[in-house]
């Protein structure tokens with residue numbers, strides 16, 4: 309299983325990276341985990357969006373979902389491409405169809421701007437820890453995680469390999485279970501550790517490292533550092549707290565899991 313970082317800037321795009329978005333591929337299957345601002349362009353450099361098997365959105369903050377609206381434009385309006393017979397499955401928190409139609413619409417009123425279901429097939433994300441969703445040759449479990457809105461992390465299994473993605477979260481026992489013995493833990497770390505950070509919203513670099521250590525993850529990939537923070541400081545404290553192989557996500561980087 310191959311993880312490609314489409315964008316990894318935390319909370320907003322940065323001068324050098326789109327916001328959050330990741331492509332996970334096997335020989336058979338192509339899924340996107342989040343499609344934040346600016347991620348559709350890089351995505352099309354790696355896969356034909358008409359050939360995506362599914363999109364999974366961790367939550368509905370725009371830095372994780374904005375380019376789904378751009379994807380609808382691509383699916384609807386590319387000349388010389390027949391509309392695919394199959395609608396693209398989108399697994400997202402409840403309310404996503406209405407929320408994303410609002411993001412897409414230039415003006416309210418017409419069905420074309422208020423309803424995206426001609427090209428997208430929305431599925432409400434629920435707790436999939438007991439029964440993972442099967443997408444091609446991938447098994448995806450969704451873990452509800454604490455954040456400032458309904459949010460999920462994803463545990464993606466291909467054979468005996470596991471990729472765990474925290475999405476945005478302030479951490480907690482569910483996040484620990486999500487990360488348990490992952491071959492690669494893609495963990496958010498929005499800021500360096502400091503007093504006064506709002507609780508329950510995001511992880512610091514140190515907290516992401518502690519998560520990786522306690523969960524027994526094999527490798528840690530730190531992502532979602534806010535552009536106004538010092539990414540090398542965040543990565544250094546994550547590495548120190550983990551004590552295992554730690555890298556900072558970079559746009560365009562590919563990681564074999």
Ligand SMILES: [Zn+2]
Nearest residue numbers: 318319371476
């Ligand atoms: Zn975010």
Ligand SMILES: [Zn+2]
Nearest residue numbers: 367369455476
């Ligand atoms: Zn968020």
